[in-house]
Amino acid sequence: MNKKILEELKDAVVVGDVKKAKRLAEHAIDKGIPVKAALDMLIKAMKTVDEGYKKREYFVIDVASSASAMQEAFKVLKPYLEVEPAMEKGKIIIGSLKGNIQGLGKDIVAATLQSAGFQVVNLGIDVYPKDFVETAVREKAQIIAISISMEETVQYLKDVVDILKKENLRSKIKVIIGGNAVSRKTCSDYELDAFAADAQDCLEKIKALLS
16 A cells, blocks of 8 residues: 555655645545655656656656655655755755756756755756856855856866866865766866766765765
8 A cells, every 4th residue: 555655655656646646645644655765766756757858758847747746745744754864964955057058957956856865956057157056045055056058168177177176166066067068077177076967876976975
């Protein structure tokens, strides 16, 4: 029975059924299903959506609906979440770098991180380098996650690093990048901390950076 509820929760998020996802999350709590098991299903659901979007099986509206369903389910589960010690102090600033106006991939990553128990501040799209750093300082975040889908904007990563160095924050705030326009080589070229190939990879890399 519990397994069926969890599978239905996953399916509801994948198809973007907001009301059903919320109802199933509430049902999971009522049935005493471990919150971590429900959260794991949300992560699996967003991974499915992420893969579907890459294969062009899902459209923009599908991804947006799935993210909304995940958020509603997460709101129900969050009060019952026993966050792991490493995650309790983990806060991530995420956004699409200046010049990048596509934010779906970034939103999938943000949703996946939230499902895993991290605190996430989503700055949206077209974010200037100084805004990443200023927000990270204000929010006392340990990670800046930057999405880049346009090659001509990769150069602005240097500004992020330069500002962090100028403020003596480079060793305190880690920077992870992802998106169609960047790679492991980009990460190395700009002396960043990690490159993530997708949402699940980003989750694992951030766990490693905070451990």
